[in-house]
Amino acid sequence: MSNPSLLILAGDGIGPEVMGQVIRIIDWFGDKRSITFDVTEDLVGGIAYDKHGVPLHDDTMERAQQVDAVLLGAVGGPKYDDLDFSVKPERGLLRLRKEMDLYANLRPAQCFDALADFSSLKKEVVAGLDIMIVRELTSGIYFGEPRGIFEEGNERVGINTQRYTESEIDRVARSAFELARRRGNKVCSMEKANVMESGILWREVVQKVHDEDYPDVELSHMYADTGAMQLCRWPKQFDVIVTDNLFGDLLSDAAAMLTGSLGMLPSASLGAPMANGRPKALYEPVHGSAPDIAGQEKANPIACILSFAMALRYSFDMGDDAKRVEDAVEKVLSDGVRTGDLMQAGEGKAVTTVQMGNAIIDAL
Amino acid sequence: MSNPSLLILAGDGIGPEVMGQVIRIIDWFGDKRSITFDVTEDLVGGIAYDKHGVPLHDDTMERAQQVDAVLLGAVGGPKYDDLDFSVKPERGLLRLRKEMDLYANLRPAQCFDALADFSSLKKEVVAGLDIMIVRELTSGIYFGEPRGIFEEGNERVGINTQRYTESEIDRVARSAFELARRRGNKVCSMEKANVMESGILWREVVQKVHDEDYPDVELSHMYADTGAMQLCRWPKQFDVIVTDNLFGDLLSDAAAMLTGSLGMLPSASLGAPMANGRPKALYEPVHGSAPDIAGQEKANPIACILSFAMALRYSFDMGDDAKRVEDAVEKVLSDGVRTGDLMQAGEGKAVTTVQMGNAIIDAL
Ligand SMILES: CC(C)[C@H](C(=O)O)[C@@H](O)C(=O)O
Numbered sequence: 001m002s003n004p005s006l007l008i009l010a011g012d013g014i015g016p017e018v019m020g021q022v023i024r025i026i027d028w029f030g031d032k033r034s035i036t037f038d039v040t041e042d043l044v045g046g047i048a049y050d051k052h053g054v055p056l057h058d059d060t061m062e063r064a065q066q067v068d069a070v071l072l073g074a075v076g077g078p079k080y081d082d083l084d085f086s087v088k089p090e091r092g093l094l095r096l097r098k099e100m101d102l103y104a105n106l107r108p109a110q111c112f113d114a115l116a117d118f119s120s121l122k123k124e125v126v127a128g129l130d131i132m133i134v135r136e137l138t139s140g141i142y143f144g145e146p147r148g149i150f151e152e153g154n155e156r157v158g159i160n161t162q163r164y165t166e167s168e169i170d171r172v173a174r175s176a177f178e179l180a181r182r183r184g185n186k187v188c189s190m191e192k193a194n195v196m197e198s199g200i201l202w203r204e205v206v207q208k209v210h211d212e213d214y215p216d217v218e219l220s221h222m223y224a225d226t227g228a229m230q231l232c233r234w235p236k237q238f239d240v241i242v243t244d245n246l247f248g249d250l251l252s253d254a255a256a257m258l259t260g261s262l263g264m265l266p267s268a269s270l271g272a273p274m275a276n277g278r279p280k281a282l283y284e285p286v287h288g289s290a291p292d293i294a295g296q297e298k299a300n301p302i303a304c305i306l307s308f309a310m311a312l313r314y315s316f317d318m319g320d321d322a323k324r325v326e327d328a329v330e331k332v333l334s335d336g337v338r339t340g341d342l343m344q345a346g347e348g349k350a351v352t353t354v355q356m357g358n359a360i361i362d363a364l
Numbered sequence: 365m366s367n368p369s370l371l372i373l374a375g376d377g378i379g380p381e382v383m384g385q386v387i388r389i390i391d392w393f394g395d396k397r398s399i400t401f402d403v404t405e406d407l408v409g410g411i412a413y414d415k416h417g418v419p420l421h422d423d424t425m426e427r428a429q430q431v432d433a434v435l436l437g438a439v440g441g442p443k444y445d446d447l448d449f450s451v452k453p454e455r456g457l458l459r460l461r462k463e464m465d466l467y468a469n470l471r472p473a474q475c476f477d478a479l480a481d482f483s484s485l486k487k488e489v490v491a492g493l494d495i496m497i498v499r500e501l502t503s504g505i506y507f508g509e510p511r512g513i514f515e516e517g518n519e520r521v522g523i524n525t526q527r528y529t530e531s532e533i534d535r536v537a538r539s540a541f542e543l544a545r546r547r548g549n550k551v552c553s554m555e556k557a558n559v560m561e562s563g564i565l566w567r568e569v570v571q572k573v574h575d576e577d578y579p580d581v582e583l584s585h586m587y588a589d590t591g592a593m594q595l596c597r598w599p600k601q602f603d604v605i606v607t608d609n610l611f612g613d614l615l616s617d618a619a620a621m622l623t624g625s626l627g628m629l630p631s632a633s634l635g636a637p638m639a640n641g642r643p644k645a646l647y648e649p650v651h652g653s654a655p656d657i658a659g660q661e662k663a664n665p666i667a668c669i670l671s672f673a674m675a676l677r678y679s680f681d682m683g684d685d686a687k688r689v690e691d692a693v694e695k696v697l698s699d700g701v702r703t704g705d706l707m708q709a710g711e712g713k714a715v716t717t718v719q720m721g722n723a724i725i726d727a728l
């Protein structure tokens with residue numbers, strides 16, 4: 001059997017720095033565990049635009065379709081703010097999601113014990129928190145047509161379209177129920193069925209999938225505004241949350257921030273199984289490209305490293321190795337190793353990106 | 365000059381209970397301050413559906429257009445969950461907003477000193493917090509066409525349309541800048557201009573209004589997902605936030621919850637000036653109809669009372685009287701008077717809705 005293959009797209013801002021540490025861990029697996037990945041690297045985002053005039057070259061797209069998993073760093077930066085919408089760095093990422101049909105975006109919001117104090121929430125509200133947000137990633141208002149800015153009478157109008165088919169809702173609901181069975185067995189589905197017809201269909205299909213195939217999982221429905229509130233009030237009431245692309249964008253960011261562990265959180269975007277049984281997959285940290293600290297060796301590589309751990313688990317069925325990486329991260333944190341983002345002002349000395357990588361490799 | 369006129373729509377759930385206390389305060393103004401309001405009462409929401417088969421009767425709509433201000437309690441409840449979308453209780457509220465053209469929804473998120481401990485956030489993060497969210501309320505995905513559930517091939521698709529014209533963005537931006545000038549002089553505008561063209565237009569128009577007519581106000585732009593994060597991390601960085609209907613729905617609920625004062629927060633929905641110079645206006649608490657505690661005299665009437673205070677300020681130019689009501693609420697809270705929602709489990713004895721009303725009237 002051939003080696004598992006990875007396409008690394010480090011992207012912009014702190015992307016290359018944090019991805020550098022992941023590459024070292026991949027090497028560690030080759031050296032110490034004789035697990036060799038076939039790694040190719042390529043460009044996405046602003047850096048791809050600089051070279052090719054597009055934020056994702058067709059050849060890169062082609063390669064992404066062929067590998068077992070894509071690892072992505074981050075895209076975007078102020079340098080690209082004034083680019084035309086169609087070639088903005090984000091379009092590269094959105095094209096990957098769409099063309100690989102990565103419909104289930106898994107975003108764990110987990111509070112690391114060593115960091116519970118770091119949240120803006122009270123310790124008792126977040127300590128031990130471990131929820132999973134499943135965000136639909138290939139449809140909804142991100143991709144619906146018609147869209148654009150049009151002339152109408154003597155002014156312009158900006159239009160986007162929220163659009164969900166039954167089968168799009170069905171498949172992401174299944175992902176959520178499957179995950180729940182391996183966790184706390186509870187799913188909360190969020191929409192605005194009180195004001196949006198697409199929300200009515202969403203609620204109905206999620207309920208139907210539940211009743212037909214997952215009656216053993218506890219299912220509840222919540223309006224997304226109430227969901228935002230409840231995440232802030234008592235996030236531990238949730239196990240798995242399933243929601244659409246746009247609500248998922250806001251809710252998962254809020255949830256990530258609440259944990260106090262934003263620089264720590266990974267994500268997996270999964271599609272349908274390929275011929276080899278592995279799902280199409282892309283892994284990326286939840287945080288962005290942080291242009292303000294890029295190139296200064298200050299960035300926290302943990303979210304990117306934990307994204308690689310998710311790849312081990314979801315793409316390569318290497319749950320034990322994933323756990324090994326996660327445990328190494330836990331250990332390093334409880335030893336008190338901290339990048340700047342994990343410290344309060346005036347609280348001791350921050351390590352660099354590479355030093356954090358060193359510590360994690362030592363702990364492995 | 366004729367008396368100022370009010371239409372009271374107490375609605376469903378705890379609506380009538382909390383509105384009962386507002387009516388007592390209106391009476392207090394007549395008795396003690398010789399300020400008489402012409403009050404009429406009518407139905408909205410589920411209770412209107414029960415009587416008329418629609419959540420807002422045309423006669424009520426007509427009356428709402430004529431009075432100086434509408435005071436609304438809350439709408440909705442499980443009894444109405446299975447009603448057709450077109451006659452759900454919420455449609456009554458949405459019709460009022462739309463036909464009165466109440467485009468600027470002002471939602472203060474304020475942390476009451478006496479309640480700072482009650483937030484799920486750390487005290488230092490919320491103590492003294494005072495931000496104002498200005499939510500566009502008459503357009504966007506709440507009202508855009510096409511909308512509905514349609515057959516397509518052999519499945520159904522749910523569709524809603526986000527739609528903003530330049531003039532819709534322009535007018536709500538002006539409301540935000542005007543408010544900022546009377547507060548901290550800072551506006552942060554939130555959208556998803558990185559993925560939605562309607563967000564691009566939003567950003568552009570807000571910037572233009574700023575540059576042309578409010579260059580003295582500090583303006584920043586933020587993606588709405590980052591906004592959700594930043595509200596959770598350090599809400600005091602904001603003064604006025606302006607955003608669209610749907611983002612405003614989620615963000616203002618999250619912000620309200622963060623203050624720990626959800627049962628305390630009022631809102632004003634304002635439209636264009638009428639012939640008498642007063643804006644079309646509707647005032648309502650941010651909280652919902654709380655069917656689980658309805659009819660038990662447990663509800664906290666403060667949000668509804670503070671909504672009346674907003675009416676005094678924004679509709680009747682009675683800022684001093686508004687302040688008098690707000691100070692009475694502050695006093696009662698610092699005296700330790702608490703409805704159940706303002707107490708931790710096992711923390712002493714809660715007062716009833718009426719007792720809270722008594723305390724506030726005594727403090728006046
Ligand atoms: C970068 C941007 C296009 C993206 C999104 O809106 O989906 C990001 O916020 C995310 O959550 O992954």
Ligand SMILES: CC(C)[C@H](C(=O)O)[C@@H](O)C(=O)O
Pocket residue numbers: 194195225454457458613
């Ligand atoms: C009741 C509902 C229609 C309403 C909304 O979504 O606007 C509510 O959540 C609000 O925020 O006022």
